[in-house]
Amino acid sequence: MLRTALFAASVAALALAACGANGQDEASSSATAGAPVETRPPNNPDQKPAHEGQTRAPSVSTTIAMQHAVVAEGLEHPWGLALLPDGQWLVTEKPGRMRVVSAQGRIGAPIGGLPAVAARGQGGLLDVILSPTFAQDRTIYWSYAQPRDGGNGTAVARGRLSDDLSRIENVQVVFQVKDTYDGDKHFGSSLVFGPDGKLYITIGERSDRPMRPTAQSLASHHGKVIRINADGSVPSDNPFVGREGALPEIWSYGHRNPQGIAVQRETGAVWSIEHGTRGGDELNLEKAGANYGWPGAAYGIEYSGDAIPGATTTQEGTVQPVYYWDPVIAPGGMVFYDGAMFSDWKGNALIGGLGGKHLVRLVLQDGRVVGEERLLTGLGERIRDVAVGPDGAVWVVTDEENGKLVRLARR
Numbered sequence: 001m002l003r004t005a006l007f008a009a010s011v012a013a014l015a016l017a018a019c020g021a022n023g024q025d026e027a028s029s030s031a032t033a034g035a036p037v038e039t040r041p042p043n044n045p046d047q048k049p050a051h052e053g054q055t056r057a058p059s060v061s062t063t064i065a066m067q068h069a070v071v072a073e074g075l076e077h078p079w080g081l082a083l084l085p086d087g088q089w090l091v092t093e094k095p096g097r098m099r100v101v102s103a104q105g106r107i108g109a110p111i112g113g114l115p116a117v118a119a120r121g122q123g124g125l126l127d128v129i130l131s132p133t134f135a136q137d138r139t140i141y142w143s144y145a146q147p148r149d150g151g152n153g154t155a156v157a158r159g160r161l162s163d164d165l166s167r168i169e170n171v172q173v174v175f176q177v178k179d180t181y182d183g184d185k186h187f188g189s190s191l192v193f194g195p196d197g198k199l200y201i202t203i204g205e206r207s208d209r210p211m212r213p214t215a216q217s218l219a220s221h222h223g224k225v226i227r228i229n230a231d232g233s234v235p236s237d238n239p240f241v242g243r244e245g246a247l248p249e250i251w252s253y254g255h256r257n258p259q260g261i262a263v264q265r266e267t268g269a270v271w272s273i274e275h276g277t278r279g280g281d282e283l284n285l286e287k288a289g290a291n292y293g294w295p296g297a298a299y300g301i302e303y304s305g306d307a308i309p310g311a312t313t314t315q316e317g318t319v320q321p322v323y324y325w326d327p328v329i330a331p332g333g334m335v336f337y338d339g340a341m342f343s344d345w346k347g348n349a350l351i352g353g354l355g356g357k358h359l360v361r362l363v364l365q366d367g368r369v370v371g372e373e374r375l376l377t378g379l380g381e382r383i384r385d386v387a388v389g390p391d392g393a394v395w396v397v398t399d400e401e402n403g404k405l406v407r408l409a410r411r
Contacts, residue, residue, distance in 0.1 A: 064410055154189045155175065
C-alpha cells in the first residue's frame with residue numbers, strides 16, 4: 001500500500017570532522033582527516049593499490065548537524081530519481097512503473113505510455129533523467145531491460161511527459177544493445193547528459209562467465225559506456241567511429257556493471273562507478289576510448305572466494321580506477337553535490353550504497369579521492385539513487401519492497 005510519511009524519520013546529528021574540499025581545490029576547513037572509514041579486512045589482502053589514496057581514504061566528517069526524514073514510502077524497488085522543475089520527483093519502480101512524487105510525499109498513479117520491461121532479476125525499469133531541453137519540449141529519457149525474442153537487452157527510450165504528468169507521449173527508442181541475451185543480471189544502466197550535450201549510458205556485461213569477455217569486445221555493447229546524440233544518432237567524434245568491427249556508439253569499455261554516472265560541474269568531467277565482485281567496486285574518470293580492464297584487470301575475488309580467473313590488478317593498456325572499495329559498498333547512483341545547503345560539500349561525489357546501506361561522500365582533490373564519509377547509516381536500507389533538491393537538500397530512494405524517498409538536510 002502506498003503511504004506518505006511526512007518527515008517522520010529519525011534525526012541524525014552527524015558530527016564529523018569536515019574536510020570541506022571543493023572539487024579540485026584545497027580543503028577550506030581546519031578539521032583534520034581521520035583513519036579510514038573502512039575497518040573490515042579486504043577480501044584479497046595480497047592486492048595492493050596502484051597509487052596512493054586509491055582505496056581506504058581517510059575518513060572525513062560533516063560538522064553541521066543533519067537529520068533525515070522519510071518523505072514517502074510504499075514504492076516498489078525504486079531505481080531512478082529525477083527532479084522536475086516544480087520541485088516534484090519522477091521516480092521509477094523496477095517492476096515497470098514511473099510515478100510523480102511531490103516534495104510533501106504524495107505518490108501519484110503510474111504514468112501511462114511506457115513500453116513493456118523485462119522485470120526479472122536485476123532487470124526492469126531503471127534510470128530516468130530530464131532532457132536538457134525539458135523546459136521547451138518536456139522530453140524525458142529512461143533506461144530499461146527490453147524484452148526480446150530469446151531474452152532481453154538494455155535499451156533507452158525518450159518521450160514527452162504530458163502537461164498533466166499522466167502519460168508519456170511520442171515514445172521513441174534511441175538506443176538498444178545489439179545482442180540479445182537470456183539472463184537477469186548486469187543491465188547497467190544509468191544516464192547523464194554531458195556538458196557536450198551528448199547522452200552517456202552505462203551498460204553491464206551481463207555477469208555470467210561466458211559473457212564476461214564481451215566487456216573487451218568492441219563488437220559488443222556489453223560492459224561499455226555508450227555516447228550518443230540526443231536523437232540516438234552517433235557523434236562523429238566518438239573514439240571508435242570508422243574502426244572496422246567496432247560499434248560506433250562505444251565511448252569506453254572494460255566495465256563490469258556500471259550503475260552510476262555523473263558530471264562534475266566544476267571540471268565538466270564525466271565519472272562512472274561500477275560493481276566489482278567480492279571487492280573491486282570502482283570509481284572511474286571517463287576517457288574517450290579507454291579500457292577499464294574487466295575481466296582481465298580487477299581488484300577483489302570471485303563470490304565463491306576463488307581468484308578471478310586470469311585477472312591481475314594491473315594490465316598494460318588499461319586504465320586504473322581512481323578509487324576502489326574492498327570490501328564493496330555495492331554502488332548505485334551517483335551525483336556531484338552542487339547545492340547551497342552544505343557548502344563544504346561542493347564538488348564532492350555522493351554515491352548510493354546498496355550493500356553497505358549507506359550514502360557515501362567522497363572528497364576529490366586534483367582528480368584523486370582524499371576523504372570518505374558514510375552518511376544515513378542509521379536508515380538501514382539499500383540506497384539506490386541520489387539527487388540534490390532545489391534548496392541543496394540531498395534526496396535518496398531505497399531499493400526495497402517498501403522503498404522510500406528520503407530527504408537529508410540541515411537540522
